[in-house]
Amino acid sequence: MRVLAVQNYRGTGLGQVGEALAEAGAEIDLRAAYMGEPLPRSHDGHDALIVLGGEQNALADEEYPYFPALLRLIRDFGDAGKAVLGICLGSQLVARAYGGENILDRPLEFGWHEVHITEAAADDPVLSAVPGSFPIFHWHCDTFSLPQGARHLASSERTSNQAFRLGRAVYGIQFHFEADRKLVGEWNALFGEQIRESQPGWLENYAREAASVGPAADAAGMALARAWVRQV
Template sequence: MRIHCLQHLEFETLGNINQWVCGRGHTLSRSLPYASTLFPQLDDLDLLIIMGGLMSVYEEDSYPWLKLEKKFVKKCLNEGKAVLGICFGAQMLAEILGSRVSRNEYKEIGWHKVKTIDGNGKFALSSGFPEEFTALQWHGDTFALPENTVRLFESEACREQGFIFRDNVLAVQFHPEVDERCIQDLVENCRSDLVYGRYIQNENDIVDRPDFIEGSASLMFYILDWFESIHLNKTDLWNPGKNFQEEDNGR
């Protein structure tokens, strides 16, 4: 499987994603949209992963490259590519699918409980998640649930923690990809975010949790296993409907 990541932070590492890819013998490539807006040909990728970022999806004036990245992601959706959006990536998917991204009532930073809410068994993905799990959060924005998607997760601080679209597009607000190095890099580069807040943990509580780090790996591996199963059992998992062209969302 050919996996391509859109990386938005210089210090961002792929953590558990890289470990899984190496272990399974797949190929992994990356684009840095903030440095270059050259993206791969759609025929050269099977799974697109949109990583996190410190910017907001609505800050196109400050980050002009966002427009070109969104255009590329829209093309991937229109072609029925499998897509995973993590944190900022989830917010980008929500906006492209027609929803509004805005400031959440609370910043949510640290290890927080997430509940799985898809109890109808419609999606095989949901059945592999426990009813409640702990995941790393690091965000101040949230999104409204897009039409024609199914809400999968929620937390106390943030109602929208993830959704699925067309059986092959997954958005998660939390960070299942983090390993020990990812967390150290986040804390070192984003320490100014660790101020007093209802859902903001201190540095020691974030860094010193090997049990939660191990749990994150299990979540990430399960998600990637699910995408791998889609790739290995290619069927008509999605039905082309609305295309997300430039005029969508007024863009």
């Protein structure tokens, strides 16, 4: 199993998805596209595609000129029946690739908050792996409309479209289920000044919040990660 993972921003990692891939013995081909590392022209040579998050918006083609090629690559994998996973910005790019609208500059959704799965998720191969409601980490302002034909799988109080699936295994997941407490702690260190400005008190209260909500969030995230890997 060989999986292409595309990084769009510094500090983004595979987290629990990487752990689930390691359990399955997968080879990960990690491309820092935002740093100019080239993307493959097609799905040939890879069994699945992961598109990670980032601070930029999904329409920022001028600042990130590889975006159009990434959109084509997403479609290429999906149309070939291969598994695709877009997380946060990645989900917005998957939505865009399949004709969804990118909706920018909404109020920030940050921290551990509840996500609720829809009735359509009850028999979904990935989202059925978690309870009907579970806490998970969020960090985004932008969102998207569902592409035509997408199955709506999850929502939160602030964001109606938190997860969707197209075809067999093309997933867009807005929330950061890959981000366990270890990865969130790394983001606290790396982006501390930015977090302090937008979320006063988060860093000071983080340890208490992580102890309270983190175990359940990590368990849900790992269940989703393993379920997605089974679709590869």
